[in-house]
Amino acid sequence: MKLSRFKFKLPEDKLALHPAYNRDEAKMMIIHKKSGKIEMFETDENGETIKDEDGKPVYIQFKKLINYFDENDTIIFNDSKIFPSRIYGMKEKTDAQIEVLLLRELNSDMRLWDVLVEPARKIRIGNKLFFNESGSMVAEVVDNTTSRGRTLRFLYDSTDEDFRRELYSLGEVPVPHYIVDKRPMEEEDAERYQTLYAKNEGAIVVPASGLHFSRELLKRLEIKGVNFAYVTVHTSLGCFHTIEVEDLSKFKMDSEKMVVDAEACRIVNETKKYPERKILCVGPSTFKAIETAKSTSNTLKEYNGWTNRFMFPPYESGVANCMVCNFYYPETTLLMAEAAFAGYELIMEAYKLALKNDYMFGVYGDCMLVLND
Numbered sequence: 001m002k003l004s005r006f007k008f009k010l011p012e013d014k015l016a017l018h019p020a021y022n023r024d025e026a027k028m029m030i031i032h033k034k035s036g037k038i039e040m041f042e043t044d045e046n047g048e049t050i051k052d053e054d055g056k057p058v059y060i061q062f063k064k065l066i067n068y069f070d071e072n073d074t075i076i077f078n079d080s081k082i083f084p085s086r087i088y089g090m091k092e093k094t095d096a097q098i099e100v101l102l103l104r105e106l107n108s109d110m111r112l113w114d115v116l117v118e119p120a121r122k123i124r125i126g127n128k129l130f131f132n133e134s135g136s137m138v139a140e141v142v143d144n145t146t147s148r149g150r151t152l153r154f155l156y157d158s159t160d161e162d163f164r165r166e167l168y169s170l171g172e173v174p175v176p177h178y179i180v181d182k183r184p185m186e187e188e189d190a191e192r193y194q195t196l197y198a199k200n201e202g203a204i205v206v207p208a209s210g211l212h213f214s215r216e217l218l219k220r221l222e223i224k225g226v227n228f229a230y231v232t233v234h235t236s237l238g239c240f241h242t243i244e245v246e247d248l249s250k251f252k253m254d255s256e257k258m259v260v261d262a263e264a265c266r267i268v269n270e271t272k273k274y275p276e277r278k279i280l281c282v283g284p285s286t287f288k289a290i291e292t293a294k295s296t297s298n299t300l301k302e303y304n305g306w307t308n309r310f311m312f313p314p315y316e317s318g319v320a321n322c323m324v325c326n327f328y329y330p331e332t333t334l335l336m337a338e339a340a341f342a343g344y345e346l347i348m349e350a351y352k353l354a355l356k357n358d359y360m361f362g363v364y365g366d367c368m369l370v371l372n373d
Helices: 062-068 160-170 208-212 215-224 262-272 284-292 333-342 344-356
Strands: 028-032 074-078 080-082 086-091 097-107 112-118 128-130 138-144 149-154 200-203 227-233 256-260 279-282 303-307 322-326 367-371
Touching (some): 028 062, 062 367, 200 227, 208 322, 215 227, 256 284, 262 279, 279 284, 284 333, 333 344, 333 367
Parallel strands (some): 279 322
Antiparallel strands (some): 097 112, 128 138, 138 149, 227 256, 256 303
């Protein structure tokens, strides 16, 4: 499969800068994997498109997802939690403002962190960065990792708990730059750029497909008897890295930490005993995790480690038979994972329809539900 096959023009006005007013009211396109049918609008009992007062067709909203799942079906969520990983500091002597994105902690005893810095050209080994006026939060650059990557050692003399509390108090939620470069950070971002079921801290990119689940919808699914299984994948910037090879088989993904525990395996594998039951994976990160942890018989097995699995068509998925995902940038691994799950032709047709029918793209955008029928 070639990179250029995933190229399309995405107008800037199709990128959602704000989430839907209510989490579960984003547009949801329904894609039927086997039949190839694509649905966008509400219909009545006669199959006729429902129209609003202005005569415009009414879009299917995410809250209608409940209509497609029954008792003993299973939904698999990624419960990774965003932490306030974007902090701003000043370079010593020059007072130049530096943006630092905390990627992951390398060594808690030494307070070593893997980070990205901007502007990178100003930051060299040996430089010190100051992050608050009191001077209590200082870091020294001890290594270069990539063109923008650095290793920082924080010079903080207190307990790990105190260090982490102060560091996070200085940070903000890492809402993507394509959003915050066009409008200021808002109070609601701290809540809305996080799934309601987020539990295990470590992500710097929100598993965006899960943002559509409201408390009400989760409760209604629970009452209906739908099972919830949770895996953890600490999503990173790797899913947005530019792919610089035309032959996708030559591309290597960045690794991400992931955990699939015994309880998730029990729930999913019990559901798989009944072929008629649905197993929904929420987003490409969840898809990646369950495909990493699947056995040769396509059941889920426990896993605690790293994954750099890169999925693109043609691909035979083994664990889930349904998927929820957003509309993503062209030539991204997220788009490729969708196509791996649902099929290239069907996904690209869905994207054409999305662009023609005012669906919004990106983390705060609309979504699709892929069904195995």
